[in-house]
Amino acid sequence: MINNYKKEFQLFFEDSQILDNIITSVDLIKYKTNKRIFFIGNGGSNSICSHMMEDFAKILRIPTFTFSDPALITCFSNDYGYENAIKEWLSIHLNYDDILIAISSSGESKNITNATLYAKDKNIKIITLTGFEKNNTLSKLGDINFYLNSKSYGIVECFHQTILHIILDTLIDK
Numbered sequence: 001m002i003n004n005y006k007k008e009f010q011l012f013f014e015d016s017q018i019l020d021n022i023i024t025s026v027d028l029i030k031y032k033t034n035k036r037i038f039f040i041g042n043g044g045s046n047s048i049c050s051h052m053m054e055d056f057a058k059i060l061r062i063p064t065f066t067f068s069d070p071a072l073i074t075c076f077s078n079d080y081g082y083e084n085a086i087k088e089w090l091s092i093h094l095n096y097d098d099i100l101i102a103i104s105s106s107g108e109s110k111n112i113t114n115a116t117l118y119a120k121d122k123n124i125k126i127i128t129l130t131g132f133e134k135n136n137t138l139s140k141l142g143d144i145n146f147y148l149n150s151k152s153y154g155i156v157e158c159f160h161q162t163i164l165h166i167i168l169d170t171l172i173d174k
Contacts, residue, residue, distance in 0.1 A: 107136025
């Protein structure tokens with residue numbers, strides 16, 4: 001398994017599309033006025049959302065949000081269905097100049113794709129981070145789409161966090 005991680009890390013840093021997407025993401029966040037960033041994901045991806053929400057807010061001093069409060073999640077899931085919970089939450093909070101960062105290892109999580117489709121219909125700028133299958137649903141919905149060619153949750157989640165940290169660290173230097 002350790003050799004899989006070594007190989008994936010080498011491929012990651014040789015992937016010019018990922019590096020180009022990082023620069024494009026930095027520019028999007030840097031030049032967006034009145035920006036707020038919404039991070040969405042499930043499970044491990046939601047943990048990444050919470051971590052990055054806190055770092056982007058603390059370090060960049062911009063408003064950031066994620067759908068992670070258990071009472072809110074169960075309330076919205078009960079009332080709107082799990083597949084629509086995040087979409088309904090976004091319908092309350094999302095403004096025209098916000099940025100949505102949608103994370104899903106498989107790119108097929110209905111609640112993430114439905115929320116992203118909602119944001120897309122509102123002309124919100126979207127960054128997606130996915131893995132597993134190249135043509136997953138979420139990977140086609142963003143203005144900027146990061147795809148990791150791996151079927152390992154561990155590798156995909158590590159790289160999603162790494163990508164977001166690289167974006168953050170690059171913004172600090174700007």
